[in-house]
Amino acid sequence: MPWQEVSIVSQRREFVLLASREGANKRALCRRFGISPTVGYRWLARYRAAGLAGLEDRSRRPLHSPNETPVAIQAAVVEQR
Numbered sequence: 001m002p003w004q005e006v007s008i009v010s011q012r013r014e015f016v017l018l019a020s021r022e023g024a025n026k027r028a029l030c031r032r033f034g035i036s037p038t039v040g041y042r043w044l045a046r047y048r049a050a051g052l053a054g055l056e057d058r059s060r061r062p063l064h065s066p067n068e069t070p071v072a073i074q075a076a077v078v079e080q081r
Contacts, residue, residue, distance in 0.1 A: 012055040015040065016047040 015033050019026050030040040046054035
């Protein structure tokens with residue numbers, strides 16, 4: 001019997017739609033989906049803030065790097081090569 005493959009985004013969407021119903025037991029839903037309550041509430045907060053688009057995977061890349069070499073020095077190094 002093969003494993004059923006489910007995308008994480010569709011799992012998030014299903015969880016949020018079920019958890020948004022009136023009287024939904026969010027902790028029971030978290031157990032059913034195999035996630036911690038912290039993750040479940042985080043998904044709900046992202047859904048409330050940005051809708052279904054908020055459930056998409058986000059980039060983990062930092063927005064800026066304070067120790068990045070300045071562009072002028074990078075250009076000088078490339079020029080020396």
